[in-house]
Amino acid sequence: MRRxxxxxxxATLSFFIGHAWSQESPENAVRKLATDFSAxxxxxxxxxIAALFAQDGIFVPANGKIVRGRDEIKAxxxxxxxxxxxxxxxxxLEVHQLKSADAVYALGTFGFAIPKKDADPIKIGGSWTAxxxxxxxxxxxxxxxxxxxxxxxxxxxx
Numbered sequence: 208m209r210r211x212x213x214x215x216x217x218a219t220l221s222f223f224i225g226h227a228w229s230q231e232s233p234e235n236a237v238r239k240l241a242t243d244f245s246a247x248x249x250x251x252x253x254x255x256i257a258a259l260f261a262q263d264g265i266f267v268p269a270n271g272k273i274v275r276g277r278d279e280i281k282a283x284x285x286x287x288x289x290x291x292x293x294x295x296x297x298x299x300l301e302v303h304q305l306k307s308a309d310a311v312y313a314l315g316t317f318g319f320a321i322p323k324k325d326a327d328p329i330k331i332g333g334s335w336t337a338x339x340x341x342x343x344x345x346x347x348x349x350x351x352x353x354x355x356x357x358x359x360x361x362x363x364x365x
Contacts (some may be wrong), residue, residue, distance in 0.1 A: 248295035253284035
Protein backbone atom coordinates (compact mmCIF):
# COMPACT_ATOMS: atom_id res chain seq x y z
CA MET A 208 0.00 0.00 0.00
CA ARG A 209 2.81 2.35 0.86
CA ARG A 210 4.41 1.77 -2.57
CA UNK A 211 1.13 2.64 -4.29
CA UNK A 212 0.81 5.83 -2.23
CA UNK A 213 4.40 6.82 -3.04
CA UNK A 214 3.91 6.03 -6.72
CA UNK A 215 0.73 8.13 -6.86
CA UNK A 216 2.49 10.94 -5.00
CA UNK A 217 5.40 10.95 -7.46
CA ALA A 218 3.03 10.76 -10.44
CA THR A 219 1.00 13.71 -9.13
CA LEU A 220 4.13 15.73 -8.38
CA SER A 221 5.55 14.95 -11.82
CA PHE A 222 2.30 16.05 -13.47
CA PHE A 223 2.27 19.40 -11.67
CA ILE A 224 5.97 20.06 -12.21
CA GLY A 225 5.69 19.13 -15.90
CA HIS A 226 2.57 21.30 -16.26
CA ALA A 227 4.30 24.28 -14.64
CA TRP A 228 7.34 23.90 -16.87
CA SER A 229 5.16 23.61 -19.97
CA GLN A 230 3.45 26.94 -19.19
CA GLU A 231 5.56 29.20 -21.35
CA SER A 232 5.61 32.82 -20.20
CA PRO A 233 4.02 35.29 -22.63
CA GLU A 234 7.35 37.07 -23.03
CA ASN A 235 9.15 33.85 -23.97
CA ALA A 236 6.30 32.93 -26.33
CA VAL A 237 6.56 36.30 -28.11
CA ARG A 238 10.33 35.97 -28.40
CA LYS A 239 9.83 32.50 -29.91
CA LEU A 240 7.27 33.87 -32.40
CA ALA A 241 9.77 36.54 -33.49
CA THR A 242 12.57 33.98 -33.80
CA ASP A 243 10.34 31.57 -35.72
CA PHE A 244 9.20 34.40 -38.02
CA SER A 245 12.79 35.33 -38.89
CA ALA A 246 13.79 31.68 -39.37
CA UNK A 247 10.86 31.09 -41.74
CA UNK A 248 11.59 34.36 -43.57
CA UNK A 249 15.23 33.43 -44.07
CA UNK A 250 14.17 30.02 -45.46
CA UNK A 251 11.63 31.78 -47.72
CA UNK A 252 8.90 29.65 -46.13
CA UNK A 253 5.76 31.74 -46.57
CA UNK A 254 3.54 28.92 -45.33
CA UNK A 255 5.44 28.75 -42.01
CA ILE A 256 5.12 32.53 -41.61
CA ALA A 257 1.36 32.38 -42.25
CA ALA A 258 1.01 29.57 -39.68
CA LEU A 259 2.39 31.90 -36.98
CA PHE A 260 -0.68 34.13 -37.41
CA ALA A 261 -4.18 33.60 -36.07
CA GLN A 262 -6.51 32.39 -38.83
CA ASP A 263 -7.90 35.94 -39.07
CA GLY A 264 -4.55 37.59 -38.39
CA ILE A 265 -3.59 40.89 -39.97
CA PHE A 266 -0.19 41.94 -41.29
CA VAL A 267 0.49 45.57 -42.17
CA PRO A 268 3.89 45.80 -43.85
CA ALA A 269 5.84 49.03 -44.08
CA ASN A 270 4.18 49.86 -47.43
CA GLY A 271 0.87 50.26 -45.56
CA LYS A 272 -1.02 47.50 -47.38
CA ILE A 273 -3.45 45.64 -45.08
CA VAL A 274 -3.00 41.90 -45.53
CA ARG A 275 -5.78 39.83 -43.92
CA GLY A 276 -5.85 36.13 -43.09
CA ARG A 277 -3.30 33.37 -43.44
CA ASP A 278 -3.85 32.85 -47.17
CA GLU A 279 -3.16 36.51 -48.02
CA ILE A 280 -0.24 36.64 -45.58
CA LYS A 281 1.28 33.59 -47.28
CA ALA A 282 0.76 35.08 -50.75
CA UNK A 283 2.24 38.42 -49.69
CA UNK A 284 5.41 36.78 -48.40
CA UNK A 285 5.74 34.48 -51.43
CA UNK A 286 5.76 37.60 -53.60
CA UNK A 287 8.31 39.36 -51.39
CA UNK A 288 10.59 36.31 -51.55
CA UNK A 289 10.57 36.50 -55.36
CA UNK A 290 12.46 39.79 -54.95
CA UNK A 291 15.13 37.92 -52.97
CA UNK A 292 14.46 39.42 -49.52
CA UNK A 293 16.82 37.82 -46.99
CA UNK A 294 18.77 38.27 -43.74
CA UNK A 295 15.67 38.96 -41.64
CA UNK A 296 15.95 39.69 -37.94
CA UNK A 297 13.28 40.89 -35.52
CA UNK A 298 14.53 41.47 -31.98
CA UNK A 299 11.85 41.92 -29.33
CA LEU A 300 12.36 45.05 -27.23
CA GLU A 301 9.30 44.98 -24.96
CA VAL A 302 6.37 42.71 -24.11
CA HIS A 303 3.34 43.96 -22.17
CA GLN A 304 0.48 41.88 -20.82
CA LEU A 305 -2.99 43.08 -21.75
CA LYS A 306 -5.93 42.76 -19.38
CA SER A 307 -6.56 39.26 -20.69
CA ALA A 308 -3.96 36.71 -19.61
CA ASP A 309 -4.07 35.38 -23.16
CA ALA A 310 -3.09 38.57 -24.98
CA VAL A 311 0.02 40.74 -25.11
CA TYR A 312 1.38 43.54 -27.21
CA ALA A 313 5.03 43.68 -28.12
CA LEU A 314 7.44 46.15 -29.66
CA GLY A 315 10.59 45.41 -31.58
CA THR A 316 12.81 46.26 -34.48
CA PHE A 317 13.37 44.47 -37.76
CA GLY A 318 15.77 44.43 -40.63
CA PHE A 319 16.28 42.58 -43.88
CA ALA A 320 18.12 42.99 -47.16
CA ILE A 321 17.02 43.00 -50.79
CA PRO A 322 19.77 42.08 -53.24
CA LYS A 323 20.46 44.37 -56.20
CA LYS A 324 22.13 43.23 -59.39
CA ASP A 325 25.70 44.54 -59.55
CA ALA A 326 25.26 46.59 -56.37
CA ASP A 327 25.21 46.27 -52.62
CA PRO A 328 21.92 45.00 -51.22
CA ILE A 329 19.34 47.48 -50.04
CA LYS A 330 19.08 47.27 -46.26
CA ILE A 331 15.63 47.93 -44.85
CA GLY A 332 14.96 48.38 -41.17
CA GLY A 333 12.36 49.75 -38.87
CA SER A 334 10.14 48.93 -35.96
CA TRP A 335 7.22 46.60 -35.43
CA THR A 336 4.26 46.42 -33.09
CA ALA A 337 2.34 43.20 -32.55
CA UNK A 338 -0.69 41.95 -30.68
CA UNK A 339 -0.30 38.27 -29.90
CA UNK A 340 -3.00 36.01 -28.53
CA UNK A 341 -3.07 32.55 -27.07
CA UNK A 342 -5.29 30.14 -28.98
CA UNK A 343 -5.56 26.91 -27.01
CA UNK A 344 -1.96 26.17 -26.10
CA UNK A 345 -0.42 28.11 -29.02
CA UNK A 346 0.55 31.78 -29.14
CA UNK A 347 -0.27 33.38 -32.49
CA UNK A 348 0.14 36.78 -34.09
CA UNK A 349 -3.20 38.59 -34.27
CA UNK A 350 -1.81 41.85 -35.67
CA UNK A 351 1.68 42.73 -36.88
CA UNK A 352 2.36 46.30 -37.97
CA UNK A 353 5.75 47.23 -39.47
CA UNK A 354 6.99 50.74 -40.07
CA UNK A 355 10.15 52.29 -41.43
CA UNK A 356 11.41 55.76 -40.64
CA UNK A 357 10.67 58.36 -43.32
CA UNK A 358 13.54 59.41 -45.54
CA UNK A 359 15.43 62.51 -44.44
CA UNK A 360 14.16 65.76 -45.93
CA UNK A 361 16.10 67.05 -48.90
CA UNK A 362 18.88 69.43 -48.07
CA UNK A 363 18.48 73.00 -49.24
CA UNK A 364 20.81 73.90 -52.06
CA UNK A 365 22.52 77.27 -52.06
